Amino acid sequence: MKAILIAATCVLCVACSKSEDKPAEAKTPEAVQPAPQATAQPQQTPATPAANASPLTRSADGVTYENDYMGLSIAKPEGWYAQPAEETMKMSQRGTDMVAGDDKMLKAMLDASLKSSLPLFSFFEAPPGTPGKQIASLVGVAENISALPGIKSGCDYLSHVGQMLKSAAPQFSVSDTCKTERIQGNTFGVLEVTAKQAGILMTQHYYACRKGEHAVAMVGTSYDAAGATKLGQVLQTLKVKCG
Template identity: 30%
Template sequence: MPSFKHVLSALFACLFALLPPVFSQNAPATAAKPQPFPTVNEILDKSLRATGGMAAWLKMTSLSWKADVSDDTAKFMTGKLEVNSKAPNRISLCLTLNVGYFACRGYDGKTGWGDDSKDGLTALEGPRLDEIKGEADFYSELHRAKSFSELRVKGEEKFNDLPVYVLEGVLKDGRKQECYFAKQTGLEAGYKEIAAPDTHPKTYYYDDYKEIAGINVKIPTKLRIVNSQMAMRMNVYDVVPNQQISDTVFAKPEKSARDVSGAGVPGRPDNGKVLDGVYANQFFGFRYTVPQGWTVHGEETQKVIMETGKEIVAGEDQDKRRVMDAASKRTFQLLTVFEYPLGTPNKSNRGIQVMAENVAFAPGIQTGKDYLQLMEKNLSAGQMHFEFEGEPIEETLDGIDFYHHYGHFQVSGKTVHEVFYVTALKGYALSVVFSGSSKEAVEEAAKSIANIRRLPANSSKL
């Protein structure tokens, strides 16, 4: 598989305009043999055995995994990394952040491509093409030393509180690294870029390894990337070996995901309309029967709710405020309904909102579950301390695949309970949100979601 060092280097280079070195396996290494330390080959061989050994690695022909990404220096920012790789030399990887940024890279065995929020879709050439080729080398762990023009054992020290052997190397392009291998286990504990301080060199920590089920290969699953500007964390999950991955996954897209039209979305969704208690939306192709006797509210109410939500989540935090402002520009309030007209005295009011956020910039959001997991992280980090229970649950409604999730938060000394139903349609995350003053009340209102029906194709009627 492509080493985690490859993947981390490529994607965080996109974020911070740095291109750290990679193991590209093209030239033999030269190794000094200081005594009494083990040699370079002995250290690397022990590391390979510690991760499962050559025979175990060769059992894999493909690997997919995901990771949650966060930054300790900017807790409002979270994201997701998705990687698909396939022997002998194919890879696709995509990082999406909740601040509206995404960066994807791919190599199909012949052509390298990139797609990100800043530059859109581009062909990779020169050093960037060489880099993605190295990342795509599925069995790179089996011949790591070949990327170095010089490699020697520097000595031993402590790294991340572990006694380690230190390998010091010069890569083909002249950049320098120190790699750290645990003396006891042989596993790589991390590595460090050796460069001038004003270039903000990064140190990579591999805090935990786990074995891939059924393969007996260990990979890092908790990682940190730290320099003077950031302290990123990655938690790896959904590691799946040897699944059938179509070559189209690695092919260059026809259009950039940065452009709404590139995601197959010709324009913004229509607001829909309510007739005889039934809301219908032609753009998304569904209708929903509003609970009997409830009151539909208009655009002014929706604007107030949006602004109030931003205040609750962001408070005085200007960074969070900018994130919320960016998200609100991509979000369309389609329907707002309350059990009683808003402002009715002495009534515990339940509400329903239908909204859609344009997520074309974030190709990692493929399902309602993906969106809910990102939303959970964002809301949980906010000042209102939103708490969710359990994991999102899949539910198919008239052929539409939703995921639903229950949570609650405190505001002005009161607890607000909410149930979210989310699906991914036409480059949007479509949400139906039920809110109320108790879990029982909101779950009762959420039963009305069963009234959702698909509209006939090209229908202009309810």
Template identity: 30%
Template sequence: MSITKKTSLFAMLIMMMIVVAACGDKADNNAKSNDPAATKTTTGADAGTAKTDDTDKSGASSEDNKESDNSSKVELGTTQKGSYTNDYFGVSLKFPEAWEYQDAEGMNQLTSASSEAIAGDDEKKKKQMELSQTKTLNLLMASQYPLDGGQIGPSAMAIAEKVSLLQGIRTGEDYLKATKKFMEDSNFPYEYKDFTKETIGGKEMDLMQITTDAGDGSKITQEYYSTIIEGYAFNFIFTYLDADSKAEIDNIKKSVQFK
């Protein structure tokens, strides 16, 4: 499907910041007196580890300390032609070998670009997005077409964000509700279906499905899956446009395996 380059980039990149910005907004509202944990991702490689500098200035519980220790071992995972694996989150999947994919550095650059596009001149949004980026692991971005090619097709993403009880995020549904609120407050032109649950690769995940106009009268469907793993909201974001691209996504979902 050929649509304008601007529309294509917006539709593909906006997902990268909507999810993480939502939780940043939750943290800003619920934990203003605390310095949130910062997650630093490695860049320049599609396999590596990410270390966190978790410091709770008001005192951390033993459970929080355990999460901090675990976070020091977080892996960004390995993306290769047609596959992604991550031992820390215990997940693997396959995607078509002909698809484009981004390494961690490429995803970080795209995240920064989409952040600027979404925030515009809104300083509050800029701050919450900057906060969220420090806690976010960009794990996988695979798509049928290059992001700058003026075409939009099916895509698969994996993103994880460090969360805490202070943010009120205890389940994948909590995370998705914060995401939806951010979308609605930002007046994005989305239609929402009810939250549901679905088992993928043996793990039950919460699901939010949305649709939006592709720019030529057809619809883009995005499926947001979320669950909590080792103190992180682990998210899949799948995008498709029609029956053929949905079939591609269904095959990817069938390939997902959680240990």
């Protein structure tokens, strides 16, 4: 659960960029090297990760992003920015620093959690660094939770996330109730979190399900009804088999 907490904190790094920030280069790179069209195979969604599959998310067309290891695919919204994996990892390190502050023990725990997590995708409405814009986003990670057999469902996972948010990020208002939502045949736990930045209301929805020894977790960030609707549409393109 630390992995998605770090991802959510990373969103705060880019969500409301200041005007003096240098805009990112206007391009939409793939998460990793594009997969060759000729070798593309039908999407598989096994309940457990494929042992010999690549853990890196790939896209052959810049629209559909696939992670063979987790048996997951999702479509990037038109015009949005797909953050490369190496950028995501660098931002995650920034996130651990923001959450831990001067707490060296917590910093060590968060650093360790990054080693057991896998970035799946990071979609931003505009490239990080775009000045003067509240940037909606959807970020997905997989976290190995094999050492936590008590986590049976997405809501079990999110209950820990909520407690950590309340402790590490008191500026967040965390819902006391985890709801469930059906997404493409899977039951996801959903936790709502809100916060104000410079008087602007930010709403985050955390989604999670258990997939074998992993939790598949996502955090969607929006600032208005239109942004929330767009994120809901993107989630309906998600293909993964939880259980």
